[in-house]
Amino acid sequence: MKGLPAETDFVVIGAGIAGLRAAIELAAAGRVLVLAKKEVTDPNALEMQAIAALSDEDEVTLHLQDTLSAGDGLCDPAAVKILIEEAPGRIEELIAWATQFDRGGTKLVFGRESATSRNRSLHAQGDSTGREILRTLYAKAHSLKHISVAPFEFSTGLLTDAGRITGVSLIDDKGVPQEVACSAVLLATGGMGQLYRNTTNPELATGDGVAIAFRAGAEVSDMEFVQFHPTALYMRKVPRFLLSEALRSEGAYLRNIEMDRFLGKYHPMGELAPHDVVARAIIHEMEVSRAKDPFVYLDLTHLAAAKVQKRFPRIYATCMQHNVDITEDLIPVRPAAHYAMGGVRTDLNGKTNVSGLYAAGETAATGVHGANRLPSNSLLEGVVYGARAGKAMREELRAAPTTSRQPKTAYSNGPVDPGVEDLIGQIQDLMWNEVGIVRMRTGMQKAIKSLEEMAPKLAHPKTRRAHEAANLHLAGLLVTRSALAREESRGAHYRIDCPDHDDKKFLKHSVIRGDKVVFV
Ligand SMILES: Cc1cc2nc3c(=O)[nH]c(=O)nc-3n(C[C@H](O)[C@H](O)[C@H](O)COP(=O)(O)OP(=O)(O)OC[C@H]3O[C@@H](n4cnc5c(N)ncnc54)[C@H](O)[C@@H]3O)c2cc1C
Numbered sequence: 446m447k448g449l450p451a452e453t454d455f456v457v458i459g460a461g462i463a464g465l466r467a468a469i470e471l472a473a474a475g476r477v478l479v480l481a482k483k484e485v486t487d488p489n490a491l492e493m494q495a496i497a498a499l500s501d502e503d504e505v506t507l508h509l510q511d512t513l514s515a516g517d518g519l520c521d522p523a524a525v526k527i528l529i530e531e532a533p534g535r536i537e538e539l540i541a542w543a544t545q546f547d548r549g550g551t552k553l554v555f556g557r558e559s560a561t562s563r564n565r566s567l568h569a570q571g572d573s574t575g576r577e578i579l580r581t582l583y584a585k586a587h588s589l590k591h592i593s594v595a596p597f598e599f600s601t602g603l604l605t606d607a608g609r610i611t612g613v614s615l616i617d618d619k620g621v622p623q624e625v626a627c628s629a630v631l632l633a634t635g636g637m638g639q640l641y642r643n644t645t646n647p648e649l650a651t652g653d654g655v656a657i658a659f660r661a662g663a664e665v666s667d668m669e670f671v672q673f674h675p676t677a678l679y680m681r682k683v684p685r686f687l688l689s690e691a692l693r694s695e696g697a698y699l700r701n702i703e704m705d706r707f708l709g710k711y712h713p714m715g716e717l718a719p720h721d722v723v724a725r726a727i728i729h730e731m732e733v734s735r736a737k738d739p740f741v742y743l744d745l746t747h748l749a750a751a752k753v754q755k756r757f758p759r760i761y762a763t764c765m766q767h768n769v770d771i772t773e774d775l776i777p778v779r780p781a782a783h784y785a786m787g788g789v790r791t792d793l794n795g796k797t798n799v800s801g802l803y804a805a806g807e808t809a810a811t812g813v814h815g816a817n818r819l820p821s822n823s824l825l826e827g828v829v830y831g832a833r834a835g836k837a838m839r840e841e842l843r844a845a846p847t848t849s850r851q852p853k854t855a856y857s858n859g860p861v862d863p864g865v866e867d868l869i870g871q872i873q874d875l876m877w878n879e880v881g882i883v884r885m886r887t888g889m890q891k892a893i894k895s896l897e898e899m900a901p902k903l904a905h906p907k908t909r910r911a912h913e914a915a916n917l918h919l920a921g922l923l924v925t926r927s928a929l930a931r932e933e934s935r936g937a938h939y940r941i942d943c944p945d946h947d948d949k950k951f952l953k954h955s956v957i958r959g960d961k962v963v964f965v
Pocket residue numbers: 458459460461462463464480481482483485490492493494495496497575598599600601633634635636645646647649653654687783784805806807808820821822823824825827
């Protein structure tokens with residue numbers, strides 16, 4: 446598109462699955478500007494393998510039960526019911542828009558993920574499901590004349606007037622600050638895995654939506670619940686490529702460096718135990734190994750090589766690039782931060798407490814995932830709740846206010862500032878060491894103190910990367926404050942100093958309002 450408009454009807458920040466699905470819904474009501482901070486099909490962001498749906502052998506009640514069990518008492522049942530009941534319609538819609546899910550003959554093939562009682566995940570080209578859905582949604586959005594998608598436009602904040610959203614501020618692709626006025630804004634900026642030293646998330650997952658919303662007065666919820674994926678490829682100087690739970694569903698074993706299968710000691714479901722149990726078991730095995738550079742192995746060598754290659758073509762090819770043939774070699778793995786269950790607090794239609802502000806996808810806390818996410822539910826959440834937020838936002842349509850559009854000092858889009866990179870590294874180490882898979886009061890207090898000391902250095906960001914650093918810093922504080930306040934262990938939040946549930950006090954959502962953490 447040629448330049449950004451001074452005003453539009455709706456702004457969607459984020460061109461992932463949630464943002465694009467919402468934009469398609471909004472296009473019937475007015476002009477939609479979709480902003481992405483990188484290219485739309487950022488190849489890093491496309492490793493998603495499976496989307497939950499309803500197979501013939503499945504039932505709504507079983508999917509509901511699996512989701513509620515994974516959420517460890519904190520899912521909002523109404524939100525989960527909506528997710529599951531609206532799934533078939535959203536999947537049919539994707540198929541009608543030409544998503545090619547894998548089939549056996551004419552029938553859709555459903556796979557099984559960990560902690561699920563039935564085969565209910567659809568795949569596309571084996572393990573390129575996210576890529577295929579994003580391709581479809583982008584093509585659909587592109588075909589609608591009211592939607593403009595603007596890549597490399599970095600949103601820095603929200604404009605408000607008398608408590609109502611009136612537009613967004615951003616740094617455009619040339620490094621120039623801009624403002625775009627609009628009736629309503631949807632935040633669909635994805636996750637915040639970059640808070641941690643080890644993460645499966647792409648570079649863009651810096652918690653921008655949560656930070657932007659919080660600064661504008663939005664409540665955030667359940668921030669302490671960060672899911673750590675148990676098995677990311679662990680090799681020095683190699684990105685933490687995700688080795689999907691589907692590998693374990695297909696029969697892969699986890700072995701410690703003594704070559705023992707160990708998960709049976711930790712959970713009756715063994716390799717199919719919930720993510721957090723597997724991640725903690727691996728951390729424990731790594732600790733007892735006393736290795737300087739610890740890891741465990743994922744073992745597929747007993748499975749039929751041709752089947753593994755066919756079912757996991759991208760995982761096979763990626764590991765081969767690093768000289769690991771997954772059909773013959775053991776794969777070194779470690780856990781890595783993977784998914785944020787919490788985020789900007791919304792109602793069942795994506796609405797936040799700030800008038801005119803909505804959130805959907807991983808940025809939002811709809812109550813669907815509770816204290817831990819069931820695999821494959823997040824892509825589904827993107828399409829179901831993206832569509833719902835889009836529908837609700839249509840009602841916000843009103844004359845957009847005009848913005849000043851005064852020329853402002855240009856920002857720098859580069860080069861890399863070593864000072865900023867150093868601060869990001871410090872945040873990632875602090876979060877990994879003190880607010881990671883196993884937490885404890887003293888460590889978290891130390892993390893808060895260090896983060897607060899760092900604040901002045903991040904107060905006046907001058908580049909996009911400095912904005913990301915400030916967003917990570919704020920997201921880190923929000924995660925740590927919530928984790929410190931929740932004096933129990935639940936779902937993905939594990940505290941060694943309070944290892945049990947405390948239902949009496951904490952069978953509730955944490956909500957941060959300004960400087961207070963409350964449980965509601
Ligand atoms: C490796 C990996 C594998 C996964 N596998 C699965 C799976 O198999 N099944 C499943 O259900 N889930 C999976 N997930 C989780 C799932 O992929 C995500 O939760 C989901 O893609 C999030 O979608 P989204 O639309 O919320 O955000 P994203 O797809 O992350 O999109 C975020 C968008 O926001 C834009 N953005 C961010 N900040 C700004 C800013 N400041 N200004 C402008 N634009 C901005 C980005 O450019 C991007 O376009 C996986 C995640 C990872 C990392």
